[in-house]
Amino acid sequence: MSQQDLAVVILAAGKGTRMKSNLHKVLHPLGGRPMLHHLLDTLEQLHPSRKVIVVGAGKEQVQQSVGDQAETITQEPQLGTGHAVQVTGDQLRGFEGDVLILYGDVPLLSAETLENLIRVRRGANDPAVVVLGFEPKDTKAYGRLVVNDQGILEAIVEHKDATSAQREIGLCNSGIMAVNGAVMFDLLDQLDDNNAAGEFYLTDIVGIAKSKGYECAVSVADEAEVIGINSRSELAEAEAAFQQACRHSFMAAGVTLLAPETVHFSYDTVIGRDVVIEPNVFFGPGVVIEDDVTVKGFSHFEGAIVRTGATVGPYARLRPKADVGRNAKIGNFVEVKKSVIGEGAKVSHLSYIGDAVIGAHANIGAGTITCNYDGYNKALTEIGKGAFIGSNTALVAPVKIGDGAIVGAGSVVTREVESDALAVTRANQKEIGGWAAKFRSKQTKK
Incomplete structure (x- = not known):
């Protein structure tokens, strides 16, 4: 399978309210270039045959910025990350290559990391879903990736749902995935919104894939590459990482x-x-x-x-x-x-x-x-x-x-x-002898 058998979905439908800006979140500059364009530049090295950006609020800004570099579609209403990928059905249903699912506010991914993610997806075990994990210094409230002794991904457990033992796991979920396009919509069609938020979670496709007998796997990236940007403070952190590199x-x-x-x-x-x-x-x-x-x-x-x-x-x-x-x-x-x-x-x-x-x-x-x-x-x-x-x-x-x-x-x-x-165009110099002394004397007598 060649790199041309690759499609990319970039999720950029979030409202970015924490940025407190009239500019769409993914268009805020990083190193002098909109963060979304950093990601698009990296993808050029992979030569995907299709690029779809899922937009919502501020979609006109994204469409104008991207031009013909990618197709943009609208997620309306916005019912979660799983729903955001579902709305690409007209573009990708029937596509049998690999699908990278990325985020427009995670701009520092390297081509090498994405190539490795694809390589794992195309590995001998033919996993249906490969999740990009990372090992942060502080695991915070990240979801954990539960992996067995053979390195097979068993589950993604959200921090709030994790046991004390699972919270000791250092391998965390970035949200980025490579999915076998031939089965992706079979998995997405099984999603439900039976949760407190009433949304369709993309992470649930791991459990659905396991229930259908498919394997799932993990590829690991450096923490600095999966920095997500949701606020001005996080933008500053990403800028610092970019500058240091x-x-x-x-x-x-x-x-x-x-x-x-x-x-x-x-x-x-x-x-x-x-x-x-x-x-x-x-x-x-x-x-x-x-x-x-x-x-x-x-x-x-x-x-x-x-x-x-x-x-x-x-x-x-x-x-x-x-x-x-x-x-x-x-x-x-x-x-x-x-x-x-x-x-x-x-x-x-x-x-x-x-x-x-x-x-x-x-x-x-x-x-x-x-x-x-x-x-x-x-x-x-x-x-x-x-x-x-x-x-x-x-x-x-x-x-x-x-x-x-x-x-x-x-x-x-x-x-x-x-x-x-x-x-030479300067005026001729004129000198009046004693004038300065007389001027000073006059001024001091006032």
């Missing part, structure tokens, strides 16, 4: 983090080898840092690329479409947006560079700004190779500074400067 991965790949716990990554951050990252650095989505880069403390990146050998920071901000060239320098309190900084160029202090192209080895003095916005449109500033822009200069776009040109400090440049020319 990123940090270990980058350091293992040759990145130096001087204070790992203070560096924040996004889901798609790319960092090369021999990069040094100082404390308190934030990487938003879409950032690429090439080899041998130094990132100094308190810098912030979004949608930017920093090329080999460059230095950025401290206290620098690189906004979307900032492209910092090889061996270039972006210094303290410099903001760069939608600009190309040429190889070896320097923007060392207190500058704003937006909608600009800066040539190789140009030098941009402290306090320089590109005046790129007129209130309606953005315009381009071009600075040539080897040009020198004096401190406290305003370059009013659209404007071009030629190769090797020098712009004197304090200038407001509104017209093109030719290559190798000097442009």
Whole structure:
């Protein structure tokens, strides 16, 4: 049986009331990406032939976010997890491959864990249901997985129903399952709502399968992968786990983090080898840092690329479409947006560079700004190779500074400067002798 004989059901019909948000729970970001999309990205590695998301409240948000990545169907009314899978009948009844049943608020599952879950389902004993278990440090109120000496799953026992001996079991239920699609609806059709909540529980299919003579089994995952997110606090816990995994991965790949716990990554951050990252650095989505880069403390990146050998920071901000060239320098309190900084160029202090192209080895003095916005449109500033822009200069776009040109400090440049020319626009200095002393004397006599 190939991976294409795989369907996935993602349960995302919960109202998420504990999040206290207008945004659907599964769309809250984790590492800069909605948690549901983390799960969808992981599933791409498994190549399922069908993906069905069961939605309820806020379904329009989920449908808009997912687009054509998966089919969405509505569970209405919402009568429990078993009922949520039952409503996929039109899509999956008759499907004879394997069905993964996942949760949109459990986003940190790895492809390896899901592949192992499928492998157990396809094992020699042909279990009808395989439950993903985990062994938490604190078993809390989790349901327990009762397994016999042969490793066969005998039952799922809810904490409130467990005996004192069963509560000593360390293997807990994540709720995630792999089910033989050929028998799944035979099991689901036997569910009843004879319980205090009046709901159809998905976990009951284990007992139903056992009563029909099918085997059930367990696959085990790391606790960090099955974190469920139902509140802002749990979202923060999942973010912490995600960040910790990123940090270990980058350091293992040759990145130096001087204070790992203070560096924040996004889901798609790319960092090369021999990069040094100082404390308190934030990487938003879409950032690429090439080899041998130094990132100094308190810098912030979004949608930017920093090329080999460059230095950025401290206290620098690189906004979307900032492209910092090889061996270039972006210094303290410099903001760069939608600009190309040429190889070896320097923007060392207190500058704003937006909608600009800066040539190789140009030098941009402290306090320089590109005046790129007129209130309606953005315009381009071009600075040539080897040009020198004096401190406290305003370059009013659209404007071009030629190769090797020098712009004197304090200038407001509104017209093109030719290559190798000097442009100075400051007013002539005027001096009135003794004026300051007379002014002070007058003020003290009031």
